Amino acid sequence: MSGPLDRFRELLRIPTVSHADESLIDHDSFDRFHQALERLYPLIHDRLDREVVARHSLLYRWSGRGSGAPVVLMAHQDVVPVVEAEWQHPPFEAITTGEGDDTVVHARGAIDDKGSLVAILEAVESLIDEGFEPERDVYLAFGHNEETAGDGAQAIVALLAERGIRPDLVLDEGGAVVDGVVPGLARPTAMVGVAERGVMTLVLTARTEGGHASTPPAMPATARLARAIDCLRRRPFPRRIAPPVRAMLATVAPHVAEPLRTAFRRTSVTGQAVAAVFSRLGPETNAVVRTTAVVTELSGAPGENVLATTARASVNIRLLTGDTVEGATERVRRVIGDDDVEIEVRHGSDPSPVSPWRGPQWRRIARAVSATLGDDVLTTPYLQLGASDSRWFTPISDHVYRFTPFHLTRAERDALHAPDERIRVAVWLRGIDFYRAFLTDAT
Incomplete structure (x- = not known):
């Protein structure tokens, strides 16, 4: 009989890759x-109601004994593309290396996000096998295109809203257990x-007359665009401490030594200084204290000897809590x-509302x-730096949280959306225990 790791590896081997070009x-x-x-997962498919939404998204309903507002556990089926070389x-x-507690499974999606999806399924299947019934309805919402459009999750939310369902709590992927952050x-x-944070993409466009590259004008379109890009790099968005970050610092303050304890407790006074330090410590902490903007795609002439x-x-652009698409633009x-550089909003969504941390x-x-x-x-509140499908649930729930129950190293976090994504098996198995404990806690 196969075990949790065997099932996990089988599902990791299925390349459910999403692309912006559908x-x-x-x-x-x-x-x-x-x-x-x-x-x-035969027990899940025997006991839970299942609906396929927007072609590939999945919504399961596990009926509870009571009539209280339901809980939603989220994950997504899709993974980002790879360059195999x-x-x-x-x-x-889904090759495994190492032995015992050092066993590692290597695969796209090991963390983002089949790790959570399969851990949720393992937890629910085992609880059904033990005869457990939840106190209230539990929904499992598994979108199929979180990495691109996110309209699978949006369709699930629309379906729940149409039925008048307002979840008491929504839990999706997000921050992990980390050290030294x-x-x-x-x-x-x-x-x-x-x-x-909110997410948006601006398109900058510079135009000029074409011609042969042997006789370039004083300010070709590429140079005008490069100047605009450099302006953005040299003048980043201002630093500040947003409410979720203020809550994080207040939570950790009793557990750090002076002078950081006072600095973290009194951010109404020390906020600018703390934000300045955070912005210099590295990309993660910099992204916690400011809206970030980075150029990701460039295009110009069709040939090397042709003027663009x-x-x-x-x-x-990733928007800090309190900023808006309009304001950032x-x-x-x-x-x-x-004025000769055109600016167009390709798409954008403002930062999510802030859920209570009490x-x-x-x-x-x-x-x-x-x-x-x-x-x-x-356990501390945190401002999630990336976007997730959970943002679509905020219109129907006031308690939307983002947490991936895995203790991850910096190297493991850096491998998300990058080569050599992997997870330690012992860490993944403890994630199953987290979902079991969460589901059996009826208080």
């Missing part, structure tokens, strides 16, 4: 993934996202200061952390 999507992979779920181990073979803090921290008539750059326009919903997550991931782990 014509590139292998829909058969998602169909095979669904068929594998039915075979590997960059991987040490084939990305869709907060300066001065020695304890491992469970970073539970109470909000996430149009030069374009895509600017990916206007600031970029002022910083560039060139109350029964928060305590339920914290109890599950302590019970399964270690009494020494400090």
Whole structure:
């Protein structure tokens, strides 16, 4: 009989890759993934109601004994594309290396996000096998295109809203258990996202007359675009301490030494100084204290000896709580200061509302952390840096949280969306225990 790791590896081997260009999507992979779920988790598919939404997204309903507002556990089926030549181990073979507690499974999706998806299924299947019934309804919401459009999750939310369902608590992927992220803090921290930054893309376009590269004008389109890009780099968005970050610092303050203890407690006074330090410590902490903007795509002439008539750059912007798509666009326009560079919003969504970091919903997550991931782990509110499908649930729930129950090293976090994504098996198995503890906590 196969065990949890065998099932995990089988599902990791199915390349459910999402692409912004939907014509590139292998829909058969998602169909095979669904068929594998039915075979590997027979009790779930016997006891829970299942609906397929927006072609490939999945919504399961586990009926509870009572009539209270339901809980939603989220994950997504899709993974980002790979460049196989960059991987040490084939990305869709789910090879394991090492022994005992050092066993590692290497695969695209090992953490983002099949790690959570399969851990949730393992927890639910085992609880059904033990005869457990939840106190209230539990929904499992598994989107199929979180990495691109996110409209699978949006369709699930629309369906729940149409039925008048307002979840008491929504838990999606997000911050993990980490070490050394907060300066001065020695304890491992469970970073539970109470909000996430907004995400938008601006397209910068510079135009000029074409011609042969042997006779360039004084300011070709590429140079005008490069100047605009450099303006953005040299004048980043201002630093500040947003409310979720202020809450994080207040939570960790009792666990750090002076002078950081006072600095973290009194951010109304020390906020600018703390933000300045955070911005210099590295990309993660810098992203916690400011809206970030980076050019990700460039295009110009069709040939090496041809002047570009149009030069374009895509600017990916992640909005700190309190900033807006409109405000960020206007600031970029002022910083560039060139009316000949066109600025277009390709798409954008404002930062999510902030969920409470006190109350029964928060305590339920914290109890599950302590019970399964270690009494020494400090659960703290956190501003999620990336976007997730959970943002679509904020119109129908006031308690939307983002937490991946795995204790991850910096190297493991750096491998997300990069070559050599992997997870230690012992860490993944403790994630199953987290979801079991969360589901059986009816208080």
